[in-house]
Every structure is written in C-alpha cells, then in structure tokens.
Amino acid sequence: PTPYNHKEIEKKWRKYWQENPVNVNDGKKPKYYCLDMFPYPSGSGLHVGHWRGYVISDVWSRYKLLNGYYIIHPMGWDAFGLPAENYAIKMGVHPRVSTAENIATFKKQLEDISAIYDWDMEVNTTDPEFYKWTQWIFVKMFKAGLAYQKEMPINWCPSCKTGLANEEVVNGECERCGTPVTKKNLKQWMLRITKYADRLLEDLNKLDWPEKVKKMQTDWIGKSYGAEVDFEVQGSDKTIKIYTTRPDTLYGATFMVLAPEHAMVSELTKPEQKEAVEEYIQKALMKSSVDRMQDKEKTGVFTGSYAINPLTKKPIPIWISDYVLADYGTGAIMCVPAHDERDFDFAKKFGIPIIQVISKDGKEVPELNEAYTEPGIMINSGEWNGMDSETAKKEIPDLLEKMGIGKKTVNYKLRDWVFSRQRYWGEPIPIVHCEDCGPVPVPEEELPLLLPDVEKYEPTGTGESPLANIHEWVNTTCPQCGKPAKRETNTMPQWAGSSWYFLRYVDNKNDKELVSKEKAQKYLPVDMYIGGVEHAVLHLLYSRFYTKFLKDIGVVDFDEPFIRLFNQGMIVKNGAKMSKSKGNVVSPDDLVRDYGRDSLRLYELFVGPPELDSEWDDRGIDGVYRFLNRFYNLVMDNKDKTVEPTQEMIKLRHRFVHDITTRLENFSLNTVVSGFMEYNNKMIDLVKKAGGIDRDTLETAIILLAPFAPHISEELWAQMGHDTSVFKNTWPTYDEEMLKDSEIEIAVQINGKTRGTVMIPADASKETAINKAKEVLAGKISGTIIKEIYVPGKIVNIVVK
Ligand code: ANZ
Ligand code: ZN
Numbered sequence: 031p032t033p034y035n036h037k038e039i040e041k042k043w044r045k046y047w048q049e050n051p052v053n054v055n056d057g058k059k060p061k062y063y064c065l066d067m068f069p070y071p072s073g074s075g076l077h078v079g080h081w082r083g084y085v086i087s088d089v090w091s092r093y094k095l096l097n098g099y100y101i102i103h104p105m106g107w108d109a110f111g112l113p114a115e116n117y118a119i120k121m122g123v124h125p126r127v128s129t130a131e132n133i134a135t136f137k138k139q140l141e142d143i144s145a146i147y148d149w150d151m152e153v154n155t156t157d158p159e160f161y162k163w164t165q166w167i168f169v170k171m172f173k174a175g176l177a178y179q180k181e182m183p184i185n186w187c188p189s190c191k192t193g194l195a196n197e198e199v200v201n202g203e204c205e206r207c208g209t210p211v212t213k214k215n216l217k218q219w220m221l222r223i224t225k226y227a228d229r230l231l232e233d234l235n236k237l238d239w240p241e242k243v244k245k246m247q248t249d250w251i252g253k254s255y256g257a258e259v260d261f262e263v264q265g266s267d268k269t270i271k272i273y274t275t276r277p278d279t280l281y282g283a284t285f286m287v288l289a290p291e292h293a294m295v296s297e298l299t300k301p302e303q304k305e306a307v308e309e310y311i312q313k314a315l316m317k318s319s320v321d322r323m324q325d326k327e328k329t330g331v332f333t334g335s336y337a338i339n340p341l342t343k344k345p346i347p348i349w350i351s352d353y354v355l356a357d358y359g360t361g362a363i364m365c366v367p368a369h370d371e372r373d374f375d376f377a378k379k380f381g382i383p384i385i386q387v388i389s390k391d392g393k394e395v396p397e398l399n400e401a402y403t404e405p406g407i408m409i410n411s412g413e414w415n416g417m418d419s420e421t422a423k424k425e426i427p428d429l430l431e432k433m434g435i436g437k438k439t440v441n442y443k444l445r446d447w448v449f450s451r452q453r454y455w456g457e458p459i460p461i462v463h464c465e466d467c468g469p470v471p472v473p474e475e476e477l478p479l480l481l482p483d484v485e486k487y488e489p490t491g492t493g494e495s496p497l498a499n500i501h502e503w504v505n506t507t508c509p510q511c512g513k514p515a516k517r518e519t520n521t522m523p524q525w526a527g528s529s530w531y532f533l534r535y536v537d538n539k540n541d542k543e544l545v546s547k548e549k550a551q552k553y554l555p556v557d558m559y560i561g562g563v564e565h566a567v568l569h570l571l572y573s574r575f576y577t578k579f580l581k582d583i584g585v586v587d588f589d590e591p592f593i594r595l596f597n598q599g600m601i602v603k604n605g606a607k608m609s610k611s612k613g614n615v616v617s618p619d620d621l622v623r624d625y626g627r628d629s630l631r632l633y634e635l636f637v638g639p640p641e642l643d644s645e646w647d648d649r650g651i652d653g654v655y656r657f658l659n660r661f662y663n664l665v666m667d668n669k670d671k672t673v674e675p676t677q678e679m680i681k682l683r684h685r686f687v688h689d690i691t692t693r694l695e696n697f698s699l700n701t702v703v704s705g706f707m708e709y710n711n712k713m714i715d716l717v718k719k720a721g722g723i724d725r726d727t728l729e730t731a732i733i734l735l736a737p738f739a740p741h742i743s744e745e746l747w748a749q750m751g752h753d754t755s756v757f758k759n760t761w762p763t764y765d766e767e768m769l770k771d772s773e774i775e776i777a778v779q780i781n782g783k784t785r786g787t788v789m790i791p792a793d794a795s796k797e798t799a800i801n802k803a804k805e806v807l808a809g810k811i812s813g814t815i816i817k818e819i820y821v822p823g824k825i826v827n828i829v830v831k
Contacts, residue, residue, distance in 0.1 A: 034662040036626025052757040062099035067561025071132035076139040079601035079608035087560040088145035092737035096761040104535035106153035111524040115455035155527030162478035186214035191489035221447040239595040252443025257427040259436040261337040273359025278423040281411040282387035283364035290314040291356035300334025314352040374401040456521030464508035464515040529576040563597035599643040628739035636703040675724035684768035779827040
C-alpha cells in the first residue's frame with residue numbers, strides 16, 4: 031500500500047470539510063459553546079505557542095461534536111489597543127489599515143490548524159457595528175448610575191502616556207510596557223464594579239473553574255470583616271476614624287498612622303513638624319500603591335499630635351506613612367506592633383513601645399523578635415484578660431458600639447474601575463459635556479459614535495486624548511438642550527470590547543439588539559472557555575461584571591458568562607516564554623510542511639500537561655509523526671482482512687476506549703497521545719500473534735483519534751470503505767465488565783517455597799487452581815502429597831512428605 035502522505039491527505043480533507051461542514055445545526059441537537067479567548071491580531075503572526083490553546087479547544091469541540099452536540103466554536107479579534115496605535119505613531123500607518131492587514135494574516139494562519147471555527151460568527155471589536163454595542167452598554171451603565179466621573183490620582187504610565195486601571199498595574203509596572211507607574215490627578219470615567227462585589231464573590235461558587243483562579247478573584251475582591259473605631263485627638267474635639275480587622279488587639283495600639291493623603295493631615299501637623307511632613311508627602315504621592323505596600327524599609331514622619339486609645343485612655347503618637355493607603359478602609363489605622371508585621375517594623379525603626387495583648391499560652395514573651403499574628407489568649411487587656419482572642423474579636427466591637435465610638439464594618443479591596451484612556455485607538459466614550467446639563471449620553475439611536483480620523487496619533491501627554499485636537503468633532507450640540515457642547519475625548523480601555531464579545535458571536539449581524547432574546551436563550555452562555563491564566567483577574571472579572579449588569583437590564587437571563595474554564599500553560603523555549611521580542615519563536619509553517627497538521631496538533635498536546643508551561647523541542651514532533659505512520663500502515667495492512675475478534679481483541683478495544691475517554695475528560699491530553707502510541711503497539715503485537723485484527727477495533731481506534739488528528743482519521747475512515755465523514759459517528763463506549771482482569775497470576779509453592787507462578791481464571795474454583803498449579807510443578811514433586819492448600823487469588827501450596 032501507499033505510504034502515509036500527509037500533504038495529499040490534508041489537502042483532500044480540508045477541501046472536503048469546506049464543501050461538507052461536519053458541524054451542522056439541525057435545530058434538534060443540544061448546543062455546546064466552546065470558546066477560545068480571542069486574540070489581539072499583532073503584526074508578528076502566530077507561533078506554535080499560540081497553537082496550543084487553539085488545538086486544545088478544537089480537540090474538545092470535536093469530542094463534543096462526536097458526543098452529539100452542535101458546536102458553537104467562533105473566532106474574532108480583540109483589535110483596539112496600544113500596539114496598533116504605537117505602530118501608527120512610528121510608521122504613520124492608520125491603525126485601521128494595519129489592523130485589517132494583521133487580521134487577514136492571522137486568519138489565514140489560524141485556518142491552518144483545521145479547527146472547526148464558524149467564520150460566519152466572526153466579530154471584530156473595532157468594527158463600528160460591533161462597538162456600537164460596546165458604547166450602548168456604556169450608555170446603559172451611565173443611565174443606571176454605574177458610570178460616573180471622578181477627579182482622583184490615578185495610575186499613570188509615563189511611557190504609554192495614559193491612565194491605567196489597578197488591574198493593569200503589575201508589581202508597580204505598566205502591564206503593557208513595563209515602565210514604573212506613577213500617579214496623576216485626572217478627571218476619570220469610572221465604572222462602579224464595587225456595587226457587584228458581593229455577587230462577584232458569591233457566584234464563584236457556581237463555577238467549574240480552577241481553584242487557583244477563583245482564589246485570585248476572591249483575593250482581588252478582598253472582602254474583610256472588621257470594625258471602624260473613632261480615636262479622640264488629644265486636646266481637641268476632633269476624632270480620627272480607623273478601620274481594623276483586629277479589634278481584639280485594641281489594647282495594644284501604641285501609635286496611629288494616617289495615609290499621606292488623609293484629609294486631616296494638615297490640621298494635625300504641629301508647626302515644628304510642618305516642613306518634614308510636607309516633604310514626606312511630596313515623595314509619597316509619586317509612588318505607586320504597589321511600591322507603597324511592598325517597600326521593605328518603612329518610612330514615616332511624626333505629626334506632633336497625639337490620639338487617645340479609647341480602651342487604655344493613654345495618649346499615642348499620630349504618624350504619617352505611605353504604607354497606609356488613602357483609598358482603603360478609612361485611610362487611617364491604629365497600629366499594634368506586637369501583632370502586625372508592618373507595624374512591628376515601623377515601631378522598631380522609630381522606637382515606639384510594643385505591647386503584647388495576645389499570647390499563645392497566656393504568658394508574655396520577654397522579647398518579641400517578630401509580630402505574633404496568630405489567635406491566642408488575651409493579656410494586658412484589662413477585663414478581657416484570659417479570654418480567647420477570637421471571642422474578643424467578636425465582642426469588642428459590641429462594646430465599642432455601646433460606647434458610641436465604633437461599629438462593625440465590611441471592607442473590600444476591589445476599587446471602582448478606571449475606565450478612561452487618553453489614547454486614540456479605542457471606542458469613543460459616547461458622552462457630550464454641556465455647561466448646563468452636565469454629562470449627557472449620546473442618544474442610543476445615534477450610536478455608533480464613530481471614531482474620527484486624526485492626523486497625529488501621539489498622545490498629548492497632558493492627559494488629553496489625541497481626539498481633543500479635532501475641533502470639528504469635539505464641538506457639537508447638547509443632545510438634551512441643543513446648546514453648544516463638547517464631546518468627551520477619552521476612549522475606552524481595551525477591556526471594554528472583550529468584556530462582552532462572547533455574547534455577540536451568536537447574533538453578530540443583529541442591528542436592533544446586542545443579542546436577540548431567542549438566540550441568547552438557545553446558544554448562551556459559554557460552556558467551556560479556554561485561554562491563558564494571565565487573564566485570571568482582569569478579563570475574567572470584567573466579563574463577569576458586564577454579564578451581571580446585562581442580566582440586570584434584561585439582555586440575558588444568566589449571570590455567569592463562562593460555566594467551565596480551562597487555562598493552558600505557555601510554550602517556552604530555552605526557558606523563556608515564546609515571543610518575537612525574545613527571538614525564540616518557532617513558526618508552525620515549516621512543521622506543517624514537513625510533518626503535517628495532524629502531527630503538529632498531536633505534538634502540541636504531547637509536549638506536556640496542558641495546564642503547565644512546557645518546553646518546546648522540535649525533535650519531539652518526530653515521535654508523533656512516526657506514530658501516525660505506524661497507525662496508518664496498521665490500518666492499511668489490515669483493513670481488508672476478515673478477522674473474527676478474539677476475547678483479547680475485544681478487551682483491548684474496551685480498554686482503549688476507556689483510557690482515552692477518561693484521560694480526555696480529565697484534560698490529561700498529553701497522556702491521551704501517549705495512550706494512542708501504547709495501544710497502537712498493542713494492536714501491532716496482536717496482528718503479529720493473530721495474523722490480523724478485527725474491523726471493529728480498527729474503526730474504534732480511528733474514531734478515537736479523530737478529534738486529535740482529524741485529517742488522517744477521515745482518510746482511514748474512508749479507506750475502511752465508508753462514504754461519510756468520520757465525525758458522523760458517535761464517540762465509542764466501553765463496558766466496565768470488560769475492563770476487569772479475567773485472569774490472575776498466583777504463586778505456586780511446594781512446602782511453602784515458591785517454585786513458580788501460573789495464570790488462572792479470576793473466578794477459578796479450588797480444584798481448577800490446584801490442577802493448574804500441578805501443571806506448572808510437573809516433574810518437580812517428589813514423595814507423597816499429604817495436603818493441598820489454596821489461598822484464593824494468591825497461592826497454591828502443595829505439602830509433600
Ligand atoms: C490593627 C491591626 C492589628 C491590624 C493587627 C492588623 C493586625 P485587610 O485584611 O487587608 O483588610 N489597614 C487598614 N486600613 C489600611 C490602609 N488604608 N492601608 C494599609 N493598611 C490598612 O487588612 C486590614 C488591616 O490592615 C487593618 O487591621 C489595618 O491594620 C490595616 F494585629 O488594624 B489592622
Ligand atoms: Zn445641555
């Protein structure tokens with residue numbers, strides 16, 4: 031027979047699928063929505079690292095297809111954002127032009143994977159027909175009081191010259207370009223995501239997501255229970271409100287710290303401290319929140335004022351330090367150096383007393399080397415002494431409430447979402463500023479508000495977007511009162527489109543609604559979402575927020591967008607993430623040419639556990655290529671033989687189905703591939719033994735392989751004599767009974783000494799076991815047998831004299 035020719039086979043079947051799509055919506059099958067995180071179409075194209083996620087999602091889609099589902103497996107483009115804009119600044123090419131070119135290249139490269147994407151569903155976030163709805167959601171949020179303006183110091187990237195959301199600042203650096211982030215005071219559009227904090231937290235329970243991602247979201251939302259307490263300022267009628275999660279430590283509060291931005295700083299600062307305080311504040315304001323939290327060496331300055339500890343009634347000094355953040359809790363804290371690490375470092379550095387109020391065993395430690403942060407027994411705490419601290423934590427707030435100086439509160443780390451970007455290549459925020467009416471939304475029927483062309487893309491750096499220079503566009507009339515007014519010139523962040531795109535795929539041509547009720551009900555939400563873990567907080571949190579809002583205004587009737595989530599690891603080469611900037615990119619093109627798509631698909635899975643980062647080794651693809659050749663030859667050599675299946679063949683088939691199915695269900699895709707290799711060898715052994723292999727086993731193997739290596743599977747299915755696609759089959763099933771071992775091995779002994787082993791039927795009687803054992807011992811027994819012992823399933827012992 032002809033040898034495996036991947037080029038011809040792949041060409042033939044890619045053409046066949048184009049003319050005969052395998053995934054059809056007959057209106058009767060249940061849907062299964064398997065979604066890839068859509069790519070940003072960069073100029074550098076796809077490398078084998080990108081392929082990984084797309085292969086995984088296609089395998090999963092085809093598996094569900096074989097399980098009787100109609101698959102929704104769309105693809106689109108997250109195409110607004112900085113790279114296209116930076117390219118425009120450098121090369122003078124309009125982002126619209128470079129984006130369109132990149133999309134065309136990307137699409138061609140994506141099609142090479144032979145995934146079952148439904149290109150009729152394609153969306154592009156920069157298409158006015160799409161961003162009309164991104165703007166519409168903003169208008170709806172504005173009307174619902176969820177979009178508002180606020181002047182505040184925001185994270186500012188001096189290199190990208192734009193404001194950033196907290197989520198876009200990673201270790202104090204701009205998520206995109208790595209430049210240290212500073213602060214800038216700007217009037218911002220904000221989205222009130224904090225209003226959804228509790229729902230975002232609680233609904234995590236509904237999701238079949240990796241625990242790691244749920245924990246990252248839980249920590250980001252950061253709900254904590256504590257108390258607010260008012261501390262009197264000594265010699266004044268003013269009080270300072272603090273937030274603490276540890277009211278049980280109140281007796282140990284020996285100083286207080288205010289954030290440098292706190293409103294009371296200037297009135298608390300004594301004249302002799304004024305210069306030092308002002309200098310300190312200047313420096314602190316330039317630092318990012320992350321630096322402020324993480325800086326090892328504590329810094330601070332004394333205000334000269336004192337507060338009164340409400341329980342000890344003792345005066346405690348009031349300091350200013352940047353480790354207290356202005357926008358968390360009340361921006362002021364009571365400091366308990368004995369039980370808080372940061373306070374401990376601070377007190378050590380500035381010589382402030384450390385008083386222990388909680389101890390492991392009720393005894394004071396002579397010299398604390400570090401803060402004791404565990405619960406324990408209350409000491410040095412007046413009438414609370416001897417109580418366990420967890421009880422005190424609950425009861426002290428009640429006392430404070432009775433004293434009228436405190437109350438229980440809940441706090442969140444989650445902040446409202448800074449939603450304005452001072453850049454060009456984004457959705458214009460559809461708001462008109464009118465002197466009389468204030469901010470007025472563009473009427474819904476006038477959307478989309480088109481992004482106008484500019485001459486210069488350079489960010490102004492003043493905090494204004496390049497759109498501010500287009501006077502004809504900026505100057506307009508108020509939609510409410512008709513007077514001259516000005517358009518908002520900030521644009522939306524790149525996250526805006528990606529927060530809801532998955533809803534649009536299923537009704538991408540609807541010009542009346544974001545998505546029709548009928549289609550939403552039929553095809554949404556997403557059953558399986560596949561993408562990189564780097565989106566664990568940003569995109570996945572924003573999408574959940576948008577979905578909940580759209581549910582609240584009746585657009586959809588579910589409140590979680592992604593039921594199941596799988597995060598694939600990265601492909602690394604020579605230890606570094608594969609990327610053009612690192613110069614370690616492997617292009618799929620040569621591999622497709624030399625080994626074929628089926629081999630590359632298999633190698634993408636074989637390279638390592640899909641959830642982990644895996645090292646790429648070009649030589650590894652040889653192994654899967656050899657496997658495909660061997661399998662091809664096995665089928666071709668045996669397809670025309672008529673072989674009655676033996677028990678061994680039937681068992682092999684059931685075990686094969688079982689092993690591949692359970693590994694696939696567990697997303698252990700690398701072991702699926704090794705499973706194919708292993709069973710292929712077993713089949714080859716059987717052929718050697720029996721002269722052939724039965725048709726049922728061969729066909730089952732072909733169907734099992736189909737989601738992973740679809741071209742060769744189609745070809746072999748046709749070679750078996752079928753004239754329909756292999757994907758018209760249903761996924762094979764197995765019989766649990768067939769997995770059981772029917773033969774077991776037992777030890778055979780003479781006078782307690784093992785002389786060999788023998789295979790017997792698992793349910794053999796004592797008599798059969800002993801007879802089988804005697805066959806092994808033939809010629810070895812001398813003397814007379816006085817006893818025959820059978821320990822079921824384990825040993826036959828013949829006692830002789
Ligand atoms: C006294 C205390 C004693 C505290 C102790 C902790 C341990 P989470 O769990 O993160 O909510 N805190 C409050 N507001 C702050 C701010 N704006 N900037 C920095 N730190 C702030 O942490 C709450 C705890 O962090 C609060 O409880 C407060 O310190 C501090 F043994 O109060 B604690
Ligand atoms: Zn007006």
